Amino acid sequence: MLLLGVNIDHAATLRQARYRQAGTTVGGNIEPDPVALALLCEQAGADGITVHLREDRRHIQDRDVLRLRECLGTRLNLEMACTPAMTGFAMDVGPESVCLVPESREEITTEGGLDVVKHRDKVARVTDAMNAAGIKTSLFIDADEHQIALAAKLQAPWIELHTGAYANARPGPDRAAELKRLTLGAAQAQALGLIVNAGHGINYINIPEVRTIPHLHELNIGHSILSRALFTGLPEAVREMKSRMNP
Numbered sequence: 507m508l509l510l511g512v513n514i515d516h517a518a519t520l521r522q523a524r525y526r527q528a529g530t531t532v533g534g535n536i537e538p539d540p541v542a543l544a545l546l547c548e549q550a551g552a553d554g555i556t557v558h559l560r561e562d563r564r565h566i567q568d569r570d571v572l573r574l575r576e577c578l579g580t581r582l583n584l585e586m587a588c589t590p591a592m593t594g595f596a597m598d599v600g601p602e603s604v605c606l607v608p609e610s611r612e613e614i615t616t617e618g619g620l621d622v623v624k625h626r627d628k629v630a631r632v633t634d635a636m637n638a639a640g641i642k643t644s645l646f647i648d649a650d651e652h653q654i655a656l657a658a659k660l661q662a663p664w665i666e667l668h669t670g671a672y673a674n675a676r677p678g679p680d681r682a683a684e685l686k687r688l689t690l691g692a693a694q695a696q697a698l699g700l701i702v703n704a705g706h707g708i709n710y711i712n713i714p715e716v717r718t719i720p721h722l723h724e725l726n727i728g729h730s731i732l733s734r735a736l737f738t739g740l741p742e743a744v745r746e747m748k749s750r751m752n753p
Protein backbone atom coordinates (compact mmCIF):
# COMPACT_ATOMS: atom_id res chain seq x y z
CA MET A 507 0.00 0.00 0.00
CA LEU A 508 1.43 3.34 -1.09
CA LEU A 509 1.16 5.94 1.70
CA LEU A 510 -0.01 9.52 1.23
CA GLY A 511 1.43 12.54 2.99
CA VAL A 512 -0.66 15.61 2.30
CA ASN A 513 1.26 18.87 2.08
CA ILE A 514 -1.01 21.61 3.42
CA ASP A 515 1.27 24.61 2.83
CA HIS A 516 -1.09 26.10 0.27
CA ALA A 517 -3.89 26.37 2.83
CA ALA A 518 -1.57 28.65 4.78
CA THR A 519 -0.69 30.52 1.57
CA LEU A 520 -4.37 31.38 1.18
CA ARG A 521 -4.67 32.53 4.79
CA GLN A 522 -1.50 34.63 4.60
CA ALA A 523 -2.72 36.30 1.40
CA ARG A 524 -5.28 38.13 3.53
CA TYR A 525 -4.17 37.86 7.17
CA ARG A 526 -0.39 38.26 7.06
CA GLN A 527 -0.56 41.26 9.40
CA ALA A 528 -3.14 39.78 11.79
CA GLY A 529 -0.63 38.90 14.49
CA THR A 530 -2.29 35.54 15.01
CA THR A 531 -2.92 32.52 12.83
CA VAL A 532 -6.36 31.41 13.93
CA GLY A 533 -9.56 32.70 15.52
CA GLY A 534 -12.10 35.40 14.71
CA ASN A 535 -12.63 35.60 10.99
CA ILE A 536 -9.16 34.34 10.07
CA GLU A 537 -9.42 31.50 7.57
CA PRO A 538 -8.63 28.93 6.41
CA ASP A 539 -6.99 27.15 9.34
CA PRO A 540 -4.42 24.66 7.99
CA VAL A 541 -4.62 22.62 11.20
CA ALA A 542 -8.37 22.05 10.84
CA LEU A 543 -7.78 21.07 7.21
CA ALA A 544 -4.99 18.69 8.22
CA LEU A 545 -7.41 16.89 10.54
CA LEU A 546 -9.89 16.56 7.66
CA CYS A 547 -7.11 15.04 5.53
CA GLU A 548 -6.37 12.51 8.25
CA GLN A 549 -10.04 11.56 8.57
CA ALA A 550 -10.17 11.03 4.80
CA GLY A 551 -7.21 8.62 4.86
CA ALA A 552 -4.02 10.69 4.73
CA ASP A 553 -1.17 8.79 6.36
CA GLY A 554 0.72 11.90 7.38
CA ILE A 555 0.80 15.68 7.10
CA THR A 556 3.68 17.62 5.61
CA VAL A 557 4.46 21.29 6.10
CA HIS A 558 7.38 23.41 4.99
CA LEU A 559 8.36 26.07 7.50
CA ARG A 560 10.19 28.46 5.22
CA GLU A 561 12.76 30.95 6.41
CA ASP A 562 10.60 33.86 5.20
CA ARG A 563 7.45 32.35 6.82
CA ARG A 564 5.51 33.02 3.65
CA HIS A 565 2.89 30.36 4.40
CA ILE A 566 3.21 28.02 7.39
CA GLN A 567 3.96 29.84 10.65
CA ASP A 568 5.77 28.47 13.72
CA ARG A 569 2.49 28.32 15.61
CA ASP A 570 0.89 26.15 12.92
CA VAL A 571 3.64 23.58 13.40
CA LEU A 572 3.20 23.61 17.18
CA ARG A 573 -0.55 23.17 16.88
CA LEU A 574 -0.11 20.35 14.35
CA ARG A 575 2.28 18.63 16.72
CA GLU A 576 -0.43 18.68 19.37
CA CYS A 577 -3.39 17.72 17.18
CA LEU A 578 -2.24 15.20 14.58
CA GLY A 579 -3.08 11.55 15.01
CA THR A 580 -0.87 10.37 12.14
CA ARG A 581 2.62 11.75 11.48
CA LEU A 582 4.08 15.22 11.15
CA ASN A 583 6.74 15.60 8.46
CA LEU A 584 8.52 18.95 8.70
CA GLU A 585 10.20 20.17 5.53
CA MET A 586 13.03 22.53 6.32
CA ALA A 587 16.25 24.10 5.16
CA CYS A 588 19.55 22.80 6.54
CA THR A 589 20.14 25.65 8.99
CA PRO A 590 21.03 25.67 12.70
CA ALA A 591 17.86 27.71 13.44
CA MET A 592 15.59 25.18 11.73
CA THR A 593 17.44 22.27 13.34
CA GLY A 594 16.85 23.82 16.77
CA PHE A 595 13.18 24.37 15.99
CA ALA A 596 12.73 20.78 14.82
CA MET A 597 14.44 19.39 17.92
CA ASP A 598 12.07 21.45 20.10
CA VAL A 599 8.94 20.40 18.22
CA GLY A 600 9.84 16.74 17.66
CA PRO A 601 8.11 15.82 14.37
CA GLU A 602 8.18 12.16 13.35
CA SER A 603 10.39 13.14 10.41
CA VAL A 604 12.10 16.08 8.80
CA CYS A 605 12.65 16.43 5.08
CA LEU A 606 15.69 18.51 4.20
CA VAL A 607 15.04 20.72 1.19
CA PRO A 608 16.98 23.44 -0.62
CA GLU A 609 15.55 26.89 -0.04
CA SER A 610 16.00 30.15 -1.83
CA ARG A 611 13.89 33.21 -1.19
CA GLU A 612 13.36 33.89 -4.88
CA GLU A 613 11.71 30.58 -5.73
CA ILE A 614 7.92 30.26 -5.79
CA THR A 615 8.05 26.70 -4.52
CA THR A 616 10.89 24.25 -3.94
CA GLU A 617 12.75 24.02 -7.22
CA GLY A 618 15.13 21.09 -7.65
CA GLY A 619 16.47 18.67 -5.11
CA LEU A 620 18.92 19.35 -2.31
CA ASP A 621 22.54 19.03 -3.46
CA VAL A 622 23.85 16.76 -0.73
CA VAL A 623 27.20 16.40 -2.51
CA LYS A 624 27.78 20.16 -2.37
CA HIS A 625 26.35 20.59 1.14
CA ARG A 626 27.63 17.32 2.57
CA ASP A 627 28.85 18.72 5.93
CA LYS A 628 25.69 20.71 6.62
CA VAL A 629 23.47 17.76 5.74
CA ALA A 630 25.56 15.38 7.84
CA ARG A 631 25.28 17.69 10.86
CA VAL A 632 21.50 17.84 10.66
CA THR A 633 21.11 14.11 9.90
CA ASP A 634 23.35 13.16 12.86
CA ALA A 635 21.42 15.47 15.19
CA MET A 636 18.07 14.04 14.04
CA ASN A 637 19.26 10.44 14.27
CA ALA A 638 20.38 11.12 17.85
CA ALA A 639 16.98 12.64 18.65
CA GLY A 640 15.04 9.75 17.11
CA ILE A 641 13.65 11.92 14.30
CA LYS A 642 13.81 10.34 10.85
CA THR A 643 15.56 12.42 8.20
CA SER A 644 14.44 12.35 4.60
CA LEU A 645 16.62 13.99 1.94
CA PHE A 646 14.73 15.59 -0.93
CA ILE A 647 17.06 14.84 -3.83
CA ASP A 648 17.10 14.41 -7.57
CA ALA A 649 17.32 10.85 -8.89
CA ASP A 650 21.06 11.15 -9.39
CA GLU A 651 23.36 8.26 -8.56
CA HIS A 652 25.91 10.39 -6.63
CA GLN A 653 23.22 12.10 -4.55
CA ILE A 654 21.59 8.76 -3.71
CA ALA A 655 24.88 7.05 -2.84
CA LEU A 656 25.83 9.89 -0.51
CA ALA A 657 22.38 9.95 1.10
CA ALA A 658 22.95 6.32 2.10
CA LYS A 659 26.45 7.09 3.41
CA LEU A 660 25.14 9.95 5.54
CA GLN A 661 22.75 7.46 7.16
CA ALA A 662 19.57 9.29 6.34
CA PRO A 663 16.99 6.51 6.55
CA TRP A 664 14.75 7.99 3.85
CA ILE A 665 15.02 9.89 0.61
CA GLU A 666 12.27 11.75 -1.23
CA LEU A 667 12.88 11.62 -4.95
CA HIS A 668 12.15 14.95 -6.59
CA THR A 669 9.49 14.29 -9.22
CA GLY A 670 9.20 17.93 -10.37
CA ALA A 671 11.34 17.56 -13.50
CA TYR A 672 9.26 14.54 -14.51
CA ALA A 673 5.98 16.36 -13.83
CA ASN A 674 7.07 19.43 -15.80
CA ALA A 675 8.45 17.51 -18.80
CA ARG A 676 6.34 17.38 -21.95
CA PRO A 677 4.68 14.03 -22.56
CA GLY A 678 6.88 12.02 -24.92
CA PRO A 679 10.59 11.19 -24.90
CA ASP A 680 11.52 13.88 -22.33
CA ARG A 681 9.02 12.67 -19.80
CA ALA A 682 9.90 9.02 -20.48
CA ALA A 683 13.55 9.83 -19.83
CA GLU A 684 12.68 11.48 -16.50
CA LEU A 685 10.56 8.48 -15.52
CA LYS A 686 13.43 6.16 -16.33
CA ARG A 687 15.79 8.26 -14.20
CA LEU A 688 13.35 8.02 -11.27
CA THR A 689 12.97 4.27 -11.79
CA LEU A 690 16.72 3.69 -11.78
CA GLY A 691 17.16 6.01 -8.81
CA ALA A 692 14.51 4.22 -6.78
CA ALA A 693 16.12 0.84 -7.53
CA GLN A 694 19.55 2.12 -6.50
CA ALA A 695 18.19 3.65 -3.29
CA GLN A 696 16.34 0.50 -2.33
CA ALA A 697 19.44 -1.62 -2.93
CA LEU A 698 21.34 0.71 -0.56
CA GLY A 699 18.72 0.17 2.14
CA LEU A 700 16.99 3.55 1.83
CA ILE A 701 13.23 4.00 2.18
CA VAL A 702 12.08 5.71 -1.02
CA ASN A 703 9.46 8.46 -0.99
CA ALA A 704 8.65 10.85 -3.83
CA GLY A 705 7.06 14.23 -4.25
CA HIS A 706 6.53 17.44 -6.18
CA GLY A 707 4.15 17.95 -9.05
CA ILE A 708 2.26 14.68 -8.57
CA ASN A 709 -1.36 15.05 -9.66
CA TYR A 710 -4.50 13.09 -10.57
CA ILE A 711 -3.34 12.68 -14.16
CA ASN A 712 0.25 11.54 -13.69
CA ILE A 713 -0.33 9.33 -10.64
CA PRO A 714 -0.88 6.10 -12.66
CA GLU A 715 2.58 6.57 -14.20
CA VAL A 716 4.22 7.70 -10.96
CA ARG A 717 2.95 4.49 -9.36
CA THR A 718 5.10 2.48 -11.77
CA ILE A 719 8.28 3.77 -10.09
CA PRO A 720 9.40 0.77 -8.03
CA HIS A 721 9.89 0.57 -4.25
CA LEU A 722 7.88 3.68 -3.40
CA HIS A 723 6.82 3.97 0.23
CA GLU A 724 5.08 7.35 0.48
CA LEU A 725 4.13 10.22 -1.83
CA ASN A 726 3.97 13.80 -0.58
CA ILE A 727 1.34 15.70 -2.52
CA GLY A 728 0.05 19.22 -1.99
CA HIS A 729 -0.95 21.50 -4.82
CA SER A 730 -3.11 19.10 -6.83
CA ILE A 731 -5.06 17.91 -3.79
CA LEU A 732 -5.77 21.39 -2.44
CA SER A 733 -6.71 22.60 -5.93
CA ARG A 734 -9.14 19.75 -6.47
CA ALA A 735 -10.57 20.35 -3.01
CA LEU A 736 -11.94 23.70 -4.24
CA PHE A 737 -14.33 21.69 -6.40
CA THR A 738 -14.92 18.52 -4.42
CA GLY A 739 -14.07 19.41 -0.84
CA LEU A 740 -10.90 18.24 0.82
CA PRO A 741 -12.01 14.80 2.10
CA GLU A 742 -13.12 13.73 -1.38
CA ALA A 743 -9.93 15.09 -2.95
CA VAL A 744 -7.82 13.08 -0.48
CA ARG A 745 -9.91 9.92 -0.91
CA GLU A 746 -9.70 10.13 -4.66
CA MET A 747 -5.93 10.56 -4.68
CA LYS A 748 -5.51 7.71 -2.24
CA SER A 749 -7.62 5.40 -4.38
CA ARG A 750 -5.75 6.39 -7.55
CA MET A 751 -2.49 5.66 -5.71
CA ASN A 752 -3.75 2.22 -4.68
CA PRO A 753 -6.28 1.10 -7.32
Ligand code: PXP
Nearest residue numbers: 616646705706707726727728729
Ligand atom coordinates in the same frame (compact mmCIF):
# COMPACT_ATOMS: atom_id res chain seq x y z
N1 PXP B 1 7.74 17.37 -1.41
C1 PXP B 1 8.55 18.46 -1.25
C2 PXP B 1 9.90 18.23 -0.68
C3 PXP B 1 8.10 19.75 -1.57
O1 PXP B 1 8.91 20.80 -1.38
C4 PXP B 1 6.80 19.91 -2.07
C5 PXP B 1 6.29 21.28 -2.41
O2 PXP B 1 6.17 22.06 -1.30
C6 PXP B 1 5.99 18.77 -2.21
C7 PXP B 1 6.49 17.52 -1.91
C8 PXP B 1 4.58 18.87 -2.72
O3 PXP B 1 4.62 19.31 -4.03
P1 PXP B 1 3.25 19.66 -4.77
O4 PXP B 1 2.65 20.80 -4.03
O5 PXP B 1 3.68 20.01 -6.15
O6 PXP B 1 2.40 18.44 -4.71
